[in-house]
Amino acid sequence: MTSTEKPMSFAADPRSTEALERIAAALEKLVPAPPAPIDLDAADAFVFSASAPHLQPVRQVNRVDMALLRGIDRLRDILTDNTERFAKGLPANNALLWGARGMGKSSLVKAAHASVNGRLTPANGFRPLKLIEIHREDIDSLPALMALVRETPYRFVVFCDDLSFDAADTNYKSLKAVLEGGIEGRPPNVLFYATSNRRHILSRDMVENERGTAINPGEAVEEKVSLSDRFGLWLGFHACSQADYLAMVFGYADHFGLAKDREAIEREALEWAITRGARSGRTAWQYIQDLAGRLGKVIG
Template sequence: MTHPNSDIKSAVVSAAASSWSDPAAQALERIATALEKLIPAPPPPVDFDAADAFVWHAATASLQPVKQVNRVEMALLRGIDRLRDLLTDNTERFAKGFAANNALLWGARGMGKSSLVKAAHADINARLKGTPAFLPLKLVEIHREDIDSLPALMGLMREVPYRFLIFCDDLSFDAEDTSYKSLKAVLEGGIEGRPPNVLFYATSNRRHILARQMIDNERSSAINPGEAVEEKVSLSDRFGLWLGFHSCSQEDYLAMISGYVEHLGLEIERDQLEREALEWAITRGARSGRTAWQYIQDLAGRLGRAT
C-alpha cells in the first residue's frame, strides 16, 4: 500500500531538485523521509470473515481476530434463567435484523455477567446457522480504557453487512474520568447516532456505572445538585435493558457445582461434594458462579483431571 504522503514527498523533492543544488535536494529528501516515518501508516482493512469474535486495539485502530473465545456453555450457567432468557431474546432479535436494546448487566461479582454475554453470542450463532440470509453475529470486545475510541470503532462497522455486538466488561468510571460523556453521545444523542448494525453490551458491578462518591460529591458541591446528579446517572439510561445479578442462594450454588461435575464427568460422592463445596464458599466469603468454578478447578486437579 502506498503511504499517503509519498506523492507529496516526491513533488516537494522534484520541485527542489529543479531549483536548488543537488546537496540541498538530497538534504530535503532526507528530512522528508524522516518526517514520513513519524506518520503512522493507515491500518490494514479488516477481514471480518476471519473470525466471529474480535478485540479492538485503539492504539493501532485495528481489530484482532479471536479464533477461540474463552467462554462457558449456556447450559452450565445456573441460577440466572430469567436473565439468560431476556438477554438471549434481545440478542436474537438484533441478530435477525429486528429492533433491540443496548444492555447493561450489573450487580454481584462472579455471577456470570460476562459469561452470559459470550454464551448468548455463541448460542445465537449456533442456532441460526444455516438460516437463509443469516450472517454470523460478530462479537467485538473493547477495553474500558479505550472507550474514547468507540466512535472510530463504530465507523469501521457502519457500512459492513455484518451485525456487531460491542462488549465492554467491567465498565466503570472514576471521579476524574470524563470519558463517560463520550459514551453517552455515542449510545444515544450523537449527531451520527449508533449504526443500526451495532449493539452495545456492558457489564458493571455498579448499577449506574459511576462510582457512588461521584454522585455524592455532586449532591454536596454542585450549585444545582439535582441537575448535576441527573447528568451523571443518565449514562445508565442509555441502556434500554437492565439486568441485575444478585448473590446466589446455597441451592443455586450447589446446582452450579453439580452441573460442572456432571459436565466434566468428575467422580465424587455427593455428600463429600456438597461438604467441600460449602466449605470452599465459606473460606472465600461468597457464593457465586466464579467461586463454584474455582472449587471445580481444585477438585479436578485433585482427581487428576483437566478442565
C-alpha cells in the same frame, strides 16, 4: 551579493541534495501507515485496538457453555431473546448487566452470542453475529469503532466488561452520545452490552461529589446517573443461595465427569465458599478447578 556574483544552486550541491532526501525520508516516517483492511470473515469475535484503530480477531473465545450457567435462567432467556432479535434485524435494546461479582455477567454475554450464532444457520441466509470487546479505557474511542463497522454487511454486539467511571473520568459523556443523543448516534447494525458491579455505572464518590459541589445538586446528579438510562435492558445479578451455588458446582462436576463422591463434593464446595466469603458461579468454578487438579483430570 554583487552584480557579478551568481545565486547559489542547491541542486548542484550533492550535500544539499542528500540532506533534503534525508529530511523527506524522515517526514515520510512520521506519516502513520494506513490501517490494514479488516477481514470480518476471519472470526466471529474481535478485540478493538484503539491505537490503530483495528479489530484483532479472536478465534478461540474464552466462554462457558450456556447449559453450565445456573441460577440465572430468567436473565439468560431475556438477554438471549434480545440478542436473537437483533441478529435477525429486529428492534432490540442495549443491555446493562449489573450486580454481584462472579455471577456470570460476562459469561452470559459470550454464551448468548455463541447460542444465537449456533441456532441461526447460514442456510437461512443469516450472517454470523459478530462480538467486539472494547476495553473500558478505550471507551472514548467508540466513535472510531462505530466508523469502522457502520458500512459493513454484518451486525455487531459491542461488549465492555466491568464498565465503571470514577470522579475524574469524563469518558462517560462519549458513551452517552454514542448510545443515544449524538448526531450520528449508534449505527443500526450495532448493539452495546456492558457489565458493571454498579447499577448506575458511576461510583458513589462521583455522585456524592456532584451533590456537594454543584450549584444545582439535583440536576448534576441526574446528569451523571442518566448514563444507565441509555440501556433499555437492566439485568440485575444477585448473590446466589446455597442451593443455587451447589447446583452450579454439580453442574460443572457432572459435565466434566467429576461427581463420583457427591457428599464429599458438597462438603468441600461449601467449605470452599465459606473460606472465600462468597457463593457465586466464579467461586464454584474455582472449586471445580481445584477438584479436577486433585483428581488429575484436565478440564476446559
